[in-house]
Amino acid sequence: MLHRLTATQLKSFTERGRYADGGGLWFQVSAFNTRAWIFQYRIGGRVRQKGLGPYPQVGLEKARKKAGKCRDQLDDGIDPIADTKAQARKKTTFKQMATAYVEAQAPGWRNAKHRQQWTNTLTTYVYPDIGDEAVCDVDKTKVLKVLKPVWAKTPETAERIRGRIEKILDYAKSNGAREGDNPAAWRGNLAHDFPGRSRLARVKNHEAMPxxxxxxxxxxxxxxxxxxxxxxxxxxxxxxxxxxxxxxxxxxxxxxxxxxxxxxxxxxxxxxxxxxxxxxxxxxxxxxxxxxxxxxxxxxxxxxxxxxxxxxxxxxxxxxxxxxxxxxxxxxxxxxxxxxxxxxxxxxxxxxxxxxxxxxxxxxxxxxxxxxxxxxxxxxxxxxxxxxxxxxxxxxxxxxxxxxxxxx
CATH class of the missing domain: 1.10.443 (hpI Integrase; Chain A)
Incomplete structure (x- = not known):
């Protein structure tokens, strides 16, 4: 049965617990009289709970609409929680993730110039190609687009760029912003697309001093x-x-x-x-x-x-x-x-x-x-x-x- 609750009831609930509105929608009262909406569902043999927002910021009608959307997703075989995470990943750009990584790591860097060097390298070589890309969508093709113009001229710089992209994408994965293998990894991946630095040094035309x-x-x-x-x-x-x-x-x-x-x-x-x-x-x-x-x-x-x-x-x-x-x-x-x-x-x-x-x-x-x-x-x-x-x-x-x- 749907729509069991009324607006008056929501104001009167004071005891901690959950109150069913039907169709998986629950009104939850927690410690210190905090109130929120929960959508509970079963998928893949397990029960999951998705938060729909706090009350009264999310009122009864809005909560019911959100719950209805979740039910529609389930009918289409979509996990509402997984979909929310996927949408969040698509909204996070590579540049945003890189900025977050630098902010997280900078306090541990002994050299104050290291932060500036990271920022400059990314701004010059990386952001023009993939800065605005969703970090979850950065694949090997896009990494190669960044690296190839640099690698033949200055492999040392290209290797530094590659390493920094790899660390940022690892950081993104650890924070749930992307899945799968790292497309900037060297071993078993980019090593097959570029000559090793020692071999490249023998064939490139304008070898540069670091x-x-x-x-x-x-x-x-x-x-x-x-x-x-x-x-x-x-x-x-x-x-x-x-x-x-x-x-x-x-x-x-x-x-x-x-x-x-x-x-x-x-x-x-x-x-x-x-x-x-x-x-x-x-x-x-x-x-x-x-x-x-x-x-x-x-x-x-x-x-x-x-x-x-x-x-x-x-x-x-x-x-x-x-x-x-x-x-x-x-x-x-x-x-x-x-x-x-x-x-x-x-x-x-x-x-x-x-x-x-x-x-x-x-x-x-x-x-x-x-x-x-x-x-x-x-x-x-x-x-x-x-x-x-x-x-x-x-x-x-x-x-x-x-x-x-x-x-x-």
Missing amino acids: YTAVPGFMTELRKRDSISARALEFTILTAARTGAVIGATWHELDLAEKLWTVPPDRAGVKIEGNKPKVVPLCDRAITILKALPREDGNPHVFVGGTRGKGISNMAMLELVRGMVRKGMTVHGFRSSFKDWAAECTRYENIVSEAALWHAVADKVEAAYRRGDLLEKRRRLMRDWMNYCAQPPAKRDGVVTPLRKGDLA
Whole structure:
């Protein structure tokens, strides 16, 4: 029998207990006269109880409608409690779960910068693809979409991203927000989709130095007194392409304004409107330029061994490989810079992308960056200079000494 209770009765119940309205709907009076609605049902051989809300916030008619919905679900073979949990999971996005994970873990992290590094990595590499996805719907295909663009360029960064996604998805499962295997797990899963890092290092084109090793490398580089050493240091500090640096001429430089204007034909990338690329120069870059020797009749900034010519396109590469090992590239320092910007700074992704002269496909973002973000880029390159100038010792858990064995 349905609808046994009346509104008057609900107000009169004072003894602890449950009062049936019929059809599985119960009015429950608990300690301290707290009152609530319960829907009781049997499914799979066991009795379950689903809370429908407190009284009087949920009145008699509303409770009956909720109970009716539960009965309809049961008629369709749906468990009301399981369905509620499933709907809640669908409402929780990956970004929300990641934020909750960081909040839960941050108090136990010894390094205060660790939280910022987590947030920056997720914001730069992960959220654009899966941040707004329901965390329960993140599958292997979506994880691969995040990882593949990064893995071939900087496997160390990709592995860090993968590990963080895996931890967030594990956290989601432990909190009932998703079920099944973790699509970001390595062993028996993604290990079949990517070459191991040691094997990848032998085949990738622009092997990058971990950004944590760059300060140590720069310390050793500054000890070397050669044009190629200064050219390499300048290249790293500006995050420029090799071709732009070896072809640089003095008329492109404005030392007073601390600017370098690179012609579009030497930028190494298609530039909107075929305009020159303006590069902000940090103080150390200016110091390098002012100390360089000049050759009469030679317009090149970095003078080569042949009169009237600049350094060769192999000069910096041979220096890098002589200092570290074969396989390391000059171009890879651009990836080191990008990883540092993502991990250790709060600059928007578009600022570091502009500093690297990368094309931006999105029309809104492209419009936003038409001014080249010059002042933000100037501050970013200043911070990069300061980071590179740190002594090669562990500082805040970020900088590590450069050892050939670490990179072999």
